[in-house]
Amino acid sequence: xxxxxxxxxxxxxxxxxxxxxxxxxxxxxxxxxxxxxxxxxxxxxxxxxxxxxxxxxxxxxxxxxxxxxxxxxxxxxxxxxxxxxxxxxxxxxxxxxxxxxxxxxxxxxxxxxxxxxxxxxxxxxxxxxxxxxxxxxxxxxxxxxxxxxxxxxxxxxxxxxxxxxxxxxxxxxxxxxxxxxxxxxxxxxxxxxxxxxxxxxxxxxxxxxxxxxxxxxxxxxxxxxxxxxxxxxxxxxxxxxxxxxxxxxxxxxxxxxxxxxxxxxxxxxxxxxxxxxxxxxxxxxxxxxxxxxxxxxxxxxxxxxxxxxxxxxxxxxxxxxxxxxxxxxxxxxxxxxxxxxxxxxxxxxxxxxxxxxxxxxxxxxxxxxxxxxxxxxxxxxxxxxxxxxxxxxxxxxxxxxxxxxxxxxxxxxxxxxxxxxxxxxxxxxxxxxxxxxxxxxxxxxxxxxxxxxxxx
Amino acid sequence: xxxxxxxxxxxxxxxxxxxxxxxxxxxxxxxxxxxxxxxxxxxxxxxxxxxxxxxxxxxxxxxxxxxxxxxxxxxxxxxxxxxxxxxxxxxxxxxxxxxxxxxxxxxxxxxxxxxxxxxxxxxxxxxxxxxxxxxxxxxxxxxxxxxxxxxxxxxxxxxxxxxxxxxxxxxxxxxxxxxxxxxxxxxxxxxxxxxxxxxxxxxxxxxxxxxxxxxxxxxxxxxxxxxxxxxxxxxxxxxxxxxxxxxxxxxxxxxxxxxxxxxxxxxxxxxxxxxxxxxxxxxxxxxxxxxxxxxxxxxxxxxxxxxxxxxxxxxxxxxxxxxxxxxxxxxxxxxxxxxxxxxxxxxxxxxxxxxxxxxxxxxxxxxxxxxxxxxxxxxxxxxxxxxxxxxxxxxxxxxxxxxxxxxxxxxxxxxxxxxxxxxxxxxxxxxxxxxxxxxxxxxxxxxxxxxxxxxx
Numbered sequence: 001x002x003x004x005x006x007x008x009x010x011x012x013x014x015x016x017x018x019x020x021x022x023x024x025x026x027x028x029x030x031x032x033x034x035x036x037x038x039x040x041x042x043x044x045x046x047x048x049x050x051x052x053x054x055x056x057x058x059x060x061x062x063x064x065x066x067x068x069x070x071x072x073x074x075x076x077x078x079x080x081x082x083x084x085x086x087x088x089x090x091x092x093x094x095x096x097x098x099x100x101x102x103x104x105x106x107x108x109x110x111x112x113x114x115x116x117x118x119x120x121x122x123x124x125x126x127x128x129x130x131x132x133x134x135x136x137x138x139x140x141x142x143x144x145x146x147x148x149x150x151x152x153x154x155x156x157x158x159x160x161x162x163x164x165x166x167x168x169x170x171x172x173x174x175x176x177x178x179x180x181x182x183x184x185x186x187x188x189x190x191x192x193x194x195x196x197x198x199x200x201x202x203x204x205x206x207x208x209x210x211x212x213x214x215x216x217x218x219x220x221x222x223x224x225x226x227x228x229x230x231x232x233x234x235x236x237x238x239x240x241x242x243x244x245x246x247x248x249x250x251x252x253x254x255x256x257x258x259x260x261x262x263x264x265x266x267x268x269x270x271x272x273x274x275x276x277x278x279x280x281x282x283x284x285x286x287x288x289x290x291x292x293x294x295x296x297x298x299x300x301x302x303x304x305x306x307x308x309x310x311x312x313x314x315x316x317x318x319x320x321x322x323x324x325x326x327x328x329x330x331x332x333x334x335x336x337x338x339x340x341x342x343x344x345x346x347x348x349x350x351x352x353x354x355x356x357x358x359x360x361x362x363x364x365x366x367x368x369x370x371x372x373x374x375x376x377x378x379x380x381x382x383x384x385x386x387x388x389x390x391x392x393x394x395x396x397x398x399x400x401x402x403x404x405x406x407x408x409x410x411x412x413x414x415x416x417x418x419x420x421x422x423x424x425x426x427x428x429x430x431x432x433x434x435x436x437x438x439x440x441x442x443x444x445x446x447x448x449x450x451x452x453x454x455x456x
Numbered sequence: 457x458x459x460x461x462x463x464x465x466x467x468x469x470x471x472x473x474x475x476x477x478x479x480x481x482x483x484x485x486x487x488x489x490x491x492x493x494x495x496x497x498x499x500x501x502x503x504x505x506x507x508x509x510x511x512x513x514x515x516x517x518x519x520x521x522x523x524x525x526x527x528x529x530x531x532x533x534x535x536x537x538x539x540x541x542x543x544x545x546x547x548x549x550x551x552x553x554x555x556x557x558x559x560x561x562x563x564x565x566x567x568x569x570x571x572x573x574x575x576x577x578x579x580x581x582x583x584x585x586x587x588x589x590x591x592x593x594x595x596x597x598x599x600x601x602x603x604x605x606x607x608x609x610x611x612x613x614x615x616x617x618x619x620x621x622x623x624x625x626x627x628x629x630x631x632x633x634x635x636x637x638x639x640x641x642x643x644x645x646x647x648x649x650x651x652x653x654x655x656x657x658x659x660x661x662x663x664x665x666x667x668x669x670x671x672x673x674x675x676x677x678x679x680x681x682x683x684x685x686x687x688x689x690x691x692x693x694x695x696x697x698x699x700x701x702x703x704x705x706x707x708x709x710x711x712x713x714x715x716x717x718x719x720x721x722x723x724x725x726x727x728x729x730x731x732x733x734x735x736x737x738x739x740x741x742x743x744x745x746x747x748x749x750x751x752x753x754x755x756x757x758x759x760x761x762x763x764x765x766x767x768x769x770x771x772x773x774x775x776x777x778x779x780x781x782x783x784x785x786x787x788x789x790x791x792x793x794x795x796x797x798x799x800x801x802x803x804x805x806x807x808x809x810x811x812x813x814x815x816x817x818x819x820x821x822x823x824x825x826x827x828x829x830x831x832x833x834x835x836x837x838x839x840x841x842x843x844x845x846x847x848x849x850x851x852x853x854x855x856x857x858x859x860x861x862x863x864x865x866x867x868x869x870x871x872x873x874x875x876x877x878x879x880x881x882x883x884x885x886x887x888x889x890x891x892x893x894x895x896x897x898x899x900x901x902x903x904x905x906x907x908x909x910x911x912x
Contacts, residue, residue, distance in 0.1 A: 007535040010466045079463040080547070080838045091536070091610075109565055111840040111875070153835040154547075173629065173880035177840065180831060180883050375636060379609040382536045384567040384633065419567070421877045424629035427636050 007090065009252040011083040017247040020070055020240045023278040024063035024350060026285040029357055031063070031236065031349040032324035035311060040455060043321050051218055051229045051320075055126040059237035066282075068240065070122075077121045077154065081110035082244065086252035089414075091380040093400070100403035101258065102396060104414040105249045105276065106383065111177070114386065114418030115272050116147035116232055119241035123230040124151035134158035134227040136220050138188065138213030141341035141388065142167055142174035143418060144232030149181035158227075162188040162216045165208035166336060174422045188213035195219050195317035209333045210344050215317025222319075233269025234314065234323070234348050242275020249413065250279045258411050260291055262399055265415035266391035267295040267304065267362070268341050270348030276415040281359055294399075295351065295362040296391040298370070300338040300438045303328050303347045304355055304362035306445060311455040312346055322453065325352040328440075329448030335438035338367065339426035340387030363395060366437040370394045371430040374420065386418035387426060463546065465708040467539040473703040476526055476696045479734040480519035480806060482741040485813055487519070487692065487805035488780035491767060496911060499777050507674055507685045507776075511582040515693035522738075524696065526578075533577045533610065537566035538700065542708035545870075547836040549856070556859035557714065558852060560870040561705045561732065562839065567633070570842065570874030571728050572603035572688055575697035579686040580607035590614035590683040592676050594644065594669030597797035597844065598623055598630035599874060600688030605637035614683075618644040618672045621664035622792060630878045644669035651675050651773035665789045666800050671773025678775075689725025690770065690779070690804050698731020705869065706735045714867050716747055718855055721871035722847040723751040723760065723818070724797050726804030732871040737815050750855075751811065751818040752847040754826070756794040756894045759784050759803045760811055760818035762901060767911040768802055778909065781808040784896075785904030791894035794823065795882035796843030819851060822893040826850045827886040830876065842874035843882060 024030055033042035048057035059068065070078075089102040107115035127135050135157055139145030145161040152159035161183050168175060168187035175185050188208050189196035195215035199206060206212075214231075221229045231238060253260055263280055265273035273295055283289035295304055303326045313330040314320040327346040334343045347355075354360050367387075374390035376397070377383070385393060396414045403410050420427060429435045480486055489498035504513035515524065526534075545558040563571035583591050591613055595601030601617040608615035617639050624631060624643035631641050644664050645652035651671035655662060662668075670687075677685045687694060709716055719736055721729035729751055739745035751760055759782045769786040770776040783802040790799045803811075810816050823843075830846035832853070833839070841849060852870045859866050876883060885891045 006469050007532075008469075013462050013464075076463075111834065111838055113877075150838060154838070172884075173877075176880040176884045176887065177877075179887050180840065180880075181835060378567065379637060382567055382606060382610075384636065421569075421629075421633075424632040424636075428628075428632045431632065431635050 005088060005256065008085040008087040009255050010085050011248060011251055013079055015251060016075065016078060016083050017244050018070055018075065019067040021243040021247060021278050021282060022062065022066055022068055022240050023282055024236060025066035026282050027353065029353055031353045034321035034323055035455065037313065037318055037320065037322060051221060053123065053126040053130050053132065053228050055129070056123060056237050059240055060235055071125060074122050074125050078244070081117065083248050084109055086249055088256070089381055092377060095376070095380040096397065096400050096404065098400040098404045099407060099409040100400040101409065101411045102400055102414065103412070104416040105245060106416045107245060108383070108386065108416065108419035112143060112147035112150050113421060114143040114147065115242060115245060115275065116144045117150060118244050118275070119232065119238045119271065120144070120147035120151040121154070122241045124148065124155050124157055127157060127228055128155040132157070132226055132228055134160065135230045136160045136217045136227050137230045137232065138162045138210060138217045139232070140164045140167055140210045140343055142171050142422060143341065145183070145185070146174060146177050148230055149178040149183035152183065153181040159183040160220065161185045162190065162213040164188055164210060164213050170425050171422050188216050190216060192216065193219045199316065207336055209316060211316035211330055214315035215319055218315065218319055219317065233271035234344065234346065236350050238271045239274035239278065239348060239350055242271050243278040245272065245275040245415065246277060246279040249276065260413045261410040262292045262294065263413045264294045264296060264392045264396050266342060266388045266417065267297050267347065267351065268388065269344045270351040272415050272417045274348050274351050281354060284359055293360040294395060295355065295360055296395045297362065297364050298338060298342050298391060299364040299366050300440065301328070301334040301343050302364045303345065305364045308449050308452065309352060309356055310452055312452055314346065322455065323349045325349045326355065328445060329451055331451060332448045337436045337438045340423055342388050342391065365391055365394045368435050368437055371435060373397050384420040385416060386420045387423050389417040392416070461544060461712065464541040464543040465711050466541050467704060467707055469535055471707060472531065472534060472539050473700050474526055474531065475523040477699040477703060477734050477738060478518065478522055478524055478696050479738055480692060481522035482738050483809065485809055487809045490777035490779055491911065493769065493774055493776065493778060507677060509579065509582040509586050509588065509684050511585070512579060512693050515696055516691055527581060530578050530581050534700070537573065539704050540565055542705055544712070545837055548833060551832070551836045552853065552856050552860065554856040554860045555863060555865040556856040557865065557867045558856055558870065560872040561701060562872045563701060564839070564842065564872065564875035568599060568603035568606050569877060570599040570603065571698060571701060571731065572600045573606060574700050574731070575688065575694045575727065576600070576603035576607040577610070578697045580604065580611050580613060583613060583684055584611040588682055588684055590616065591686045592616045592673045592683050593686045593688065594618045594666060594673045595688070596620045596623055596666045596799055598627050598878060599797065601639070601641070602630060602633050604686055605634040605639035608639065609637040615639040616676065617641045618646065618669040620644055620666060620669050626881050627878050644672050646672060648672065649675045655772065663792055665772060667772035667786055670771035671775055674771065674775055675773065689727035690800065690802065692806050694727045695730035695734065695804060695806055698727050699734040701728065701731040701871065702733060702735040705732065716869045717866040718748040718750060719869045720750045720752060720848045720852050722798060722844045722873065723753050723803065723807070724844065725800045726807040728871050728873045730804055730807050737810060740815055749816040750851060751807065751816055752851045753818065753820050754794060754798050754847060755820040755822050756896065757784070757790040757799050758820045759801065761820045764905050764908065765808060765812055766908055768908055770802065778911065779805045781805045782811065784901060785907055787907060788904045793892045793894045796879055798844050798847065821847055821850050824891050824893050827891060829853050840876040841872060842876045843879050845873040848872065
């Protein structure tokens with residue numbers, strides 16, 4: 001494979017996936033069902049369709065069909081920015097002096113700057129199909145909100161984004177991109193919703209949280225039958241759409257003639273990681289192949305590595321369904337010193353189950369080591385990575401340096417989810433030596449776990 | 457060609473150009489020689505090499521070799537982010553309802569966010585080859601400074617950027633990207649140089665200009681024999697490096713099976729436009745083909761459409777060589793209401809000569825119509841264009857709408873030089889209806905022309 005290995009591989013447009021892969025179909029232990037927050041019974045299609053588009057509700061409940069066709073109009077939109085390249089990081093390898101081969105799937109080459117567009121366009125399409133006039137969502141670091149703004153502009157849907165207040169203030173340009181695509185952006189908590197008003201009353205100076213912004217968005221759609229809520233991560237249908245990342249990666253690796261040994265992704269709610277590893281974990285589930293799959297999370301928000309595997313609320317206002325997942329508790333808010341995304345209290349139910357069943361490892365890294373890796377990567381590979389993606393880069397560098405010690409030439413694949421263009425405020429902190437690390441204490445987590453709901 | 461036309465074409469890495477194309481070799485009327493500012497005689501290699509790297513000085517003076525090999529190390533770096541895609545803007549065509557076919561060559565898919573990296577990496581390479589330790593430059597909108605920071609980080613060269621003060625203040629994140637790649641960034645005018653101090657004394661509240669920042673950078677390198685000045689536009693060797701844009705475009709159009717009718721690029725100093733049109737104008741010069749080539753400039757800084765074709769200084773401090781070009785006068789500073797780049801007082805000598813000889817048209821557009829076009833483009837094609845690139849988009853839309861009237865299915869090619877990620881301050885102005893237009897009065901220009909140097 002060595003000779004004439006191209007630096008990057010773009011699939012041709014007709015090699016792009018025509019179906020999403022639904023990993024749940026191959027799981028013996030399915031993710032536990034979502035529970036209706038009022039009855040604590042498994043949610044029904046009828047429960048979900050007041051919040052989600054009908055087709056999305058169907059996809060969320062579908063754990064039996066392994067392949068779901070991608071509608072042609074979505075595939076046409078995918079062509080705008082996909083296939084994304086799989087890049088052989090030869091400059092990083094040289095910098096590290098490692099015998100390992102490192103590849104990264106780069107999802108940042110579109111204006112929203114991340115992989116989030118893969119699900120945004122699918123969800124906006126189904127909203128349009130259903131004759132809805134608007135969509136509502138929350139955004140933390142801003143990637144999901146931007147992606148949904150672009151998708152909504154394309155389908156001429158109204159788009160309202162509740163943006164976690166700390167991001168709204170630290171990332172005015174992110175907000176402005178959304179507005180340029182026609183979205184309406186509100187800092188959360190806001191006084192527009194009861195959920196927001198409650199939080200503001202209880203914690204007047206709060207910088208907001210994803211859990212609260214979700215409550216506000218869902219409350220708004222429940223009051224307006226022409227709108228629906230569109231989530232950017234955590235839920236199974238989002239992972240389904242994101243499987244295009246893994247499917248393309250698999251095809252491109254075959255073109256390189258390379259079998260992956262280790263696949264590494266950052267994990268917040270799990271949308272990128274779930275999408276990236278889906279087809280590979282599918283092979284493991286079917287007994288066809290073995291891989292080391294590593295989820296990397298921030299040590300300031302360590303749901304997999306230090307959370308409980310239990311039913312919990314997905315949002316602070318407790319109006320969304322409950323999910324069985326690794327969680328830090330729905331009221332957990334990472335320290336304000338934590339920058340960027342990956343700040344959600346829980347993890348995708350699908351990934352949680354896979355982790356619980358031993359198909360995936362998890363590790364956590366501190367913010368300063370993440371930025372050290374990010375800058376090292378940027379200076380030799382060119383691309384300035386998003387803080388989120390840099391979690392995966394950080395662990396990939398560690399694994400590559402381990403190979404240097406052992407002399408093993410492992411093949412390492414990184415999910416590089418996005419660019420750092422809108423995180424320069426945080427890079428500035430790092431450049432000026434002002435970045436801090438925060439690791440929640442055991443006591444803080446125990447207090448949070450004590451408030452988990454009790455489900456039989 | 458219609459059937460199964462791909463949305464975008466990426467050449468394979470081995471289809472990338474191995475030689476730059478030097479359009480001057482095919483010009484009967486060569487660009488007039490640069491003049492030494494002290495003697496007013498044509499510059500010699502010895503004159504240039506105190507400011508530029510030796511190989512760059514040679515390329516600047518070479519108007520006879522049509523093809524110049526691209527060193528392997530530069531081609532390896534190009535692989536990081538090239539070939540750039542040629543995209544068939546089918547969503548924009550649908551939005552406009554035009555029979556025209558629109559294609560855009562997108563150069564924004566690298567972290568520096570623009571085409572500037574094509575020359576930055578070449579110039580940094582020659583600096584490294586020569587054993588220099590540092591490079592110095594100026595940047596206006598910030599694209600060139602970012603590109604040179606990336607290139608310098610790759611070759612581990614020290615990099616000092618004089619950033620026009622108004623951009624330094626309006627684009628803190630641009631500055632931060634440069635710092636992340638290890639560059640030192642100084643707002644210009646500064647007190648570090650005599651040129652800067654003079655300007656500050658004469659105009660204490662000045663927001664700076666490219667002409668002044670160039671003087672500061674050149675003054676610094678003349679005092680330090682281990683450093684050289686690296687220019688981002690205007691000069692012939694920069695256009696030479698940028699010819700990769702046009703060469704790739706030509707090959708990709710052949711793959712589409714399309715003959716371009718109109719080729720449109722924005723024009724500030726001319727680096728993008730020159731690179732884009734070089735191989736096409738070469739065909740015209742050799743009598744092989746005909747194209748309509750259109751330079752688009754801001755009406756606030758209209759060097760081609762309203763300037764004089766005369767020898768002028770390239771910098772405010774008058775320490776750089778003089779160039780025969782279309783110019784508004786070296787002391788012309790566009791109104792502070794003008795945002796983004798394309799704010800240089802003159803135009804590449806090569807492009808000026810081609811325009812003078814009738815090979816190229818030029819037109820100017822106002823800022824508000826440019827942003828209108830930018831937002832329209834972004835909402836249907838996805839990509840958020842840089843303000844500079846949007847000048848070309850604006851005229852392409854006009855041409856496509858003209859085709860709608862006449863029913864002609866012309867093939868229009870746009871040079872889309874970069875992304876608007878770092879221009880959100882300006883997009884915000886537009887989104888909030890606070891953007892103004894400025895067109896210099898005839899009197900203002902006449903006053904400026906009166907200060908042009910007299911050269912026999």
